[in-house]
Amino acid sequence: MFGEFERQGAEPVRTMEHPLFMQYGPVPGWAILLVLFGVSGGFFGYQVWKATKLVLVGKPENRFDNWGNRVSEVLTGWLGQKKVLKDRIAGGIHVLMFWGFLMLSSDMFDLASGNQFSQKVLPELARGPWNLMVETGYTIALVGCVLALIRRVVFTPEKLKGKSQLEGNVILLLIMTITTTSFVVEAGESTVSSTWEPIGAWVASSLVPSTSVVVAAYWAHMLSICVFLFLIPLSKHMHLVMAFPNVFFHDLRPMATMEPLARGESGKAVLLDDLDVESFGAVNYSDFTWRDLIDGWACTSCARCQDVCPAYASGKDLNPMQIIHDVRHYANDHATTLFAGESPEEDIIARFGEGSIWACTTCHACVEACPIYIDHVPKLTDARRHLMMERMEFDESVEATVLPLMATIENLESDSNPYGLPAHERGEWAEGLDVKVAEPAEYIYFAGCAASFDERNKKVARDTISIMKEAGLDVGILGMQEGCTGDAARRAGNEYLFQMLAETNLSTFEEIGVKKIVASCPHCFHTLGKEYKDYGG
Ligand code: SF4
Ligand code: SF4
Structure with missing residues (x-):
């Protein structure tokens, strides 16, 4: 409820008409707002629809599993901003603006409806706390904006230097307009309370804005929201819409787990003998x-x-x-x-x-x-x-990278190691160690190509066996029956070769009855532990 100021004790009270219901010449305020929101909201809706349609051009994939984990990641990663906060300064500033926006967002409906939301929809008991939440939201969003602007303009990070700051700065100024005008609009409400809206009440009692200032603040507020709606889908601020689904539907598998060429009905990778892939x-x-x-x-x-x-x-x-x-x-x-x-x-x-x-x-x-x-x-x-x-x-420009890679692939195909060294020499690093070779043991140490062939790395393999034996563990190795896990082939794009190497190793594991594998090579550790599962490992 808006109105002219009347001094009543310490706090002024207004009874002015809400700017939304005022007449502006022959046009009522609500009609102006309808046009503004119709145009900006329509544009925003169209752009979000277009982006969604472009996303849905992609291949199908089931990301509707594991709701518990997904909801928990949304609560910590999206709402809690845990990854954002890894950068304490930029992350902290972002959190102020993000949480501020969440807290103030319902006020947009209230202002756009001429306070119908707070007066008619909200129960009376909730109005005070709701006002406090909204004002706190405006305040912390404003603080975040000011800090962000100072960081950009005064302490410009190296990565932003020399790049156009226009888009980011315009958005910050818009948010600052939205937040500061909100206090003036609050001050124009006869219900403004020093308990629930202390800043609005302070503006009302100390600055005593005139009716025309309150009306101007209201329209500046609404216009800024409309411009913001225009800019969101055209800028990086589209993340305001897309970050939530991105976090919710993210890959829950261990990081760096790659997707097989095809999956069967069981969800496991289709084995090479049954593989029928067109592209x-x-x-x-x-x-x-x-x-x-x-x-x-x-x-x-x-x-x-x-x-x-x-x-x-x-x-x-x-x-x-x-x-x-x-x-x-x-x-x-x-x-x-x-x-x-x-x-x-x-x-x-x-x-x-x-x-x-x-x-x-x-x-x-x-x-x-x-x-x-x-x-x-x-x-x-x-x-x-x-x-x-x-x-x-391959493009000529990448030959220096791709040609050695092709040689590595050939070595993997012929000798099951990237160096092209004879496969039968693979277990020689363990000579004299008195360790089981290709026979059942509680633990099988998977040396990997580097520790099997690289002179300096062989020491890692020998020491690992010594430590395990010293610990009294029943340990064995696969010797020349071990083959490359296929990690390098997979990351280089030769999925077929990876799968061939994986299937060969897995049949060796089965033959020997391997149950527990120890690996010192991080690539082997990841591939054996996380990726072989898709192939029955
Ligand atoms: S992909 Fe985008 S959001 Fe993610 S770290 Fe890079 S710049 Fe930031
Ligand atoms: S090298 Fe590849 S995986 Fe590593 S940070 Fe760069 S883009 Fe990411």
Whole structure:
């Protein structure tokens, strides 16, 4: 309820009409707001619909499992901002704005309905606490904005220097307008209470804004929200919409677990003998799953992935943030073709660039750093899978990377190790150790290629066996029956070779009755422990 000021004791009371119900010439306020929200809300809705449709062009994938884990990750990762807060300063500022927005959001409906929400929908007892929550939201969002602006303008982080700050700064100024005007609008309400809206009450009693100032503040507030609605889908702020589904539907498997070529009805990988796949990896936008594609719209452009990427740091073509931006830009550039169910002439590999695709070490530092649970690596490894298993043609610019890789692949095919050393020499590192070789034991030590063949690394394998024996464990090795886990082939895109090596090792495990495996090589540890499960391991 709005009104003219009347001094009543310490607090002024208004009885002015709500700006929404005032007449502005021949036009009522509600009609103006209807047009403003109709245009901006319509644009926002259309853009969200378009993005959703572009996401759904992706391949199907079941991400509706494990609701308990998903809800818990949303509570800690999205609502609790646990990954955002890993950067104490930028994360802390973001948390102020994010939580502030959550707390103030219902006030938008209240203001847009001329206080009908708070006066008619909310029970009387809830009005005070609700007002306090909303005002606290405006306050912490404002504090967050001011700090963010200071960080950008005064203490500009290295990664932002030389880049346009216009978009980010305009958004911050809009939020500051929304938050500051809210206090003036509150001050215009006759119900403003120093208990539940202390800032609004202070503005009312100390600054005593005139009716025209309150009305101007109201329209500045609503107009800023409308402009914000326009800018969200056109900017990185689309993450306000897409971060939630991105976190909810993220990959719950252990990090860096790769997807087999095909899964059978049991959910396990289809074995090579039964495999019937027409095309390999990703060359088209629609070869990615819908969850892969949400990433493009969820990215906040915080550049944390860029900061930690060793390929980027060493000056290679790859920037993981750019890969994610490419997904969204590619989709928008080719939206008409994609909606028609066709493949654009430019494929997604061309958009990423082979230099980027082959520069990735698959270390997953980017995935670990990303606050929005974006999965950069499958986009690159799926593209590699296509290049390696189907196209078999490589850009001249990547020959220096790909040719040695092809030699490694040949070595893996012929000798089951990347060095091309004779497979029968594989167990020689254990000579004189008095350890069981290729016979049942409680623990099998899987040495891996490096510890089997590299002179310096052999010491690791020998010492591991000595320690295990010293501990009184029943330990054995596979000797020349051990083969490469296939990790390198898989990450290089040769999934077929990986699966061949995995199936060979698994049949050896079965033959010997292997139950528990110890690995000192991190690659073997990950592949045996996390990825062989899909193949029955
Ligand atoms: S996984 Fe690839 S893109 Fe990600 S940080 Fe490592 S090298 Fe960079
Ligand atoms: S992908 Fe993640 S870490 Fe990288 S810029 Fe986007 S939100 Fe930040």
